[in-house]
Amino acid sequence: MRSVRAGQTGLVGEPWVLHVDLDQFIAAVEVLRRPELAGRAVIVGGRGDPAERAVVSTASYEARAFGVGSGMPLRIAARKVPDAVILPVDQEAYLAASGEVMSVLRARPGATVQVLGWDEAFVGVESEDPESFARDLQHAVLEKTRLHCSVGIGDTLVRAKVATTFGKPAGVFRLTEANWLEVMGSRPTIELWGVGTKVSARLATLGITTVADLAAADPDGLVPEFGPKMGPWYAQLGRGDGARTVDDTPWVARGHSRETTFQQDLTEPGQIDDAVRELAAHVLADVAAEGRPVVGLTLKVRYAPFFTKTYARKIPRTADPAEVLAHALDLVAKMEPGRPVRLLGLRAEMAMPEDSRQGHTPTRSGW
DNA sequence: TCTGGGGTCCTAGGACCC
């Protein structure tokens, strides 16, 4: 592992955390291979058929102007933008493009790269002029992949991540302890990375509505509402504090899952068994690719648009697909008989490698 | 208007043990 710890003084300059985020990544990849789509409203989602149950993965800026955003049902999006180009999700293409971008980042001199997702990564670097480093990086990405990205610069991972928002599109923005409250203090807590609608509402009941409020909150005072870990974590988030280390330790998956939303709800018992067998085949293929045994299973069932139940079970560690399938079918027996099923999901939890560290996980843990 | 799919981690409560 190589790592760069921001806030320490090094020989080649200060350590910095950069957060690199590709601009409208999926739509941009689609436009690259179909140049005639440039300037048009492009919506990517599901199998590209607005008549099906599916949602928007990404919308181009032209489509966003009509009020279309990710997570919106494809049907609604199509109604809002009648002449939009609607495309199916092509994961392989995005994965390939993502790989090219990450290679460019890793090739930057002195860079430590921590991948967060298809379209974003932290880059640790020691530099006297992080803005110049960021601009060079943007030029390199554009030259090699024809994709634009925005860069946030920070003295912690959280500040770098939040800074990127102010750099979009294709810009650079720096956020440190020095200007954190000036920039973020008066903004609502929901703008923080890791605070969503539920938590911001619960904070509001405590009289905490802005980032400055949260920054001033007593960490222990949040424990009764949010628990021993999350309470202090939110207070830290309000200050923009947290980890300063960009860590390129390879990520180790905890599990793999597959979900299917049915175009028509399933009602026959036989259909459900068949669906679970198919999910299990996909999940087992992903697990087998890692060569690690399965130690737990979770079956997720959506019986109605808003009613989801999960059935979980630890299983004796096994790498035998037939055994895993048998346990999965056991979980089916817990389901409510005769109730129409709209979605089924199966997740397999894998044994963690004995001798390895946990590896990096792209979550709040440790940040 | 009606909500995907792939992930991670945290919390609460019950079971069980000493």
Next chain:
DNA sequence: TCTGGGGTCCTAGGACCC
């Protein structure tokens, strides 16, 4: 008859992210 206190494991559900 009534019922401590600490610990661990498991299951279910919640919240968030991309």
